[in-house]
Amino acid sequence: MTASGRAGRATAAGLAQSRHAATPLLFLLPSIVLLSAINAYPLLAGLALSFQKGSLIRLGGWVGLDEYARLANFAPFWSAVAFTLEFTVASVVGSYLLGLGLALLLYRIRALHGFLRAGLMISWIVPSVVAAISFKWAVTDERGLVNGALGLVGLGPVFFLSTPALATVSVIVLKIWRTFPFLMVTLLAARGLVPDDLYEAAYLDGANAWAAFRHVTMPLMARISIIGSLMVTIWSFNDFETIWLLTRGGPSDATQNLMTESYSLTFVLNDVGLGAALAVVSLALQMILAWVLLRTLKRYE
């Protein structure tokens, strides 16, 4: 074979290889274009708005980082950051513990398994508006379901949405009630994947139930636990409807999170630059949170 023949064959092979490599990209192209249109455009537009002043109706000029500087001196922003973190941590921990507990319980219960699982998932299945309004009716005043029950045992009435502390607890309870079924179902599936002979081996080695849970169940469910918690973290951090429908950020702005604050700044106060800057900062905070959780996940892989 001549040198030119070998070169020609190599070129043809190279072309075929690069064509082969490009094929997946071509298949991905429609999705990339679509996702860019759906995600990248609003993201970039929001970023651009955060460098401008003005209102929704009449945008002002470019002001560089001025809106971020304003945000740093805007007291409601810092209270919204604090509440968002409090709400997120409490919701994730509460949902996870409740979901895990019920998943392990459901795994052991054989009777009425399907009925119980379906019943426990109702709060996740019903639309947010229905869940929030039902919850509000139950707790909002002295004639509500909860105060009615408290009244039967001579307690109350307790105005659950009337003080900052009780309103904070109420929105967290509602969020946990709405979210735990997701973790319960996920963890129940994960528990089903743990081989029973590992437990038999652990018990043969003298492990008790707690030790088996700690050294067998948790390590083998860790990956699913982290993925599930990551999703609940993002949902809680981003939550708008739970708070808006239950308290609208009140009383006295005590339950204002970053999402409701950003909405209020943009659409109520008509301060687009500040609202957009807050939304960008929220996104950055979420990306940091997601990065931390994904790093943790890598440790288990």
Add this chain to the structure above:
Amino acid sequence: MEDIQGTGEAITDLLNGRLSRRQFVGRATALGLSGAAIGAILAACASSSTSSAPAVASASTGAASASAAASTASPAAAAVDITFWDMPWGNDSYNTEAMALVDQFNHANQGISVKYQSIGWDQQFEAFSTAIGAGQAPDVSTGPSYQGPQFAKLGAIAPLDTLIATLSQNGKADDFFAGSLEGYKYKDHYISLPWSMDIRVLWYRSDLLAAAKIQPPTTWDELRAAAKQLSGRGKYAMAFAGDPFGWQILLALMINNGGGLFSADGKVAIVTDRNREAAKFVQDMVRDGSISPGAVTMTSDDMFKAIGQGAAFGWDSAALNNNYTPEINQALLPLSMLKGPHGDQGTLHWLVPIMVYSQSKHQAEAATFVAYWLDQMPAILAPKLGTGLLPIQKSVAADPDFQGATLQTVFSNWLPNAKYTSALDPTMFPELGAVEGANVLTTFIQDLISLKDLESTLQKAQDGLSQVVAIAQSQ
């Protein structure tokens, strides 16, 4: 007035051929006609030299009767679509009636097709501001009282000067209560047309007071004593809310005591002795057990429900929420306006506007619809539609629907002392839209009901409102 006559002469000259189209555009512009109105006139004149004169008059004044416009609509104007955004002012029947009135207009005006859209209160500002920002503003809309000034400042509102001039010419302007048309004058232009009024009135359950042998209170002290006597054992005599209706009640009490949110020169002035007394009065009633601590997160609907369930006192508009039983409706009466501790009287009220948007390509036709809408007030304000709004035209107020003793008490006793949200400043400045929309005042009333420290609550509201006004002024 001279402008109207000048416009009429210009149109006549155009129709008679004494004026070229180019010359007409020059003269009409000098007379202050909008581009859209000039376009409509030229289009109408182009179609017919004999039958279009009244239609042109309609377009040029923007206010001739709907039937006149209908009978003369030209083929060139046949495709004019007008979008009308309306708020849900009344009960469920309101929407049906409003749509029927729009249909009636469309039927009578073959050249104009109005499309009706109801905008919920919850997303009101968001809907309007995003639509305007996107260049998709409606042609005409109703809205909260200060929407006109707020959007006019941003250049989004088309003046209704020509329409108001026509109303002055045909005598209809004299039918408005004194000063109401002038309320919407901004930088020498009429930026909205008021079609009704809203007001905050204190109502009482005469049956409950009679059973407890209590005379209807006339002062704050008497009100507090009566409410305390009627409260207890799980009952709260004063229905209250922690939503925007709640701060409206607080502001009504401030005005009733000679105070307000602003000083006479329009500066934020919440930390004053008179406002402090009003705020303390609310906290005292919470401490007395007359206002439920749960009112913090109660809405106006919860408050109306509480009146139906046995609260002896509650604030509402000029007409009551229609969900009460007939017995309760009969027992509910407006108190005579209370006297504050210093003998002051007053309450909060608003003009309710309809306006045309500068983005509209058919401002003349939109103004024609506005004139038609104004003529429909007897139907729109009929008590069965539950708007609770008061007529702003004397002729409508003379309607038997508004001659009952209850409404006469509101007209004679409450309305003369009523002030805008800007009290003590008598003007409706553009920042009031942001003031009413912001959360600061809702937080203010929630803090008071929660019995937070009075001084820091007043100061927090003062600082928050100053910030809102500063942001609105900078836009």
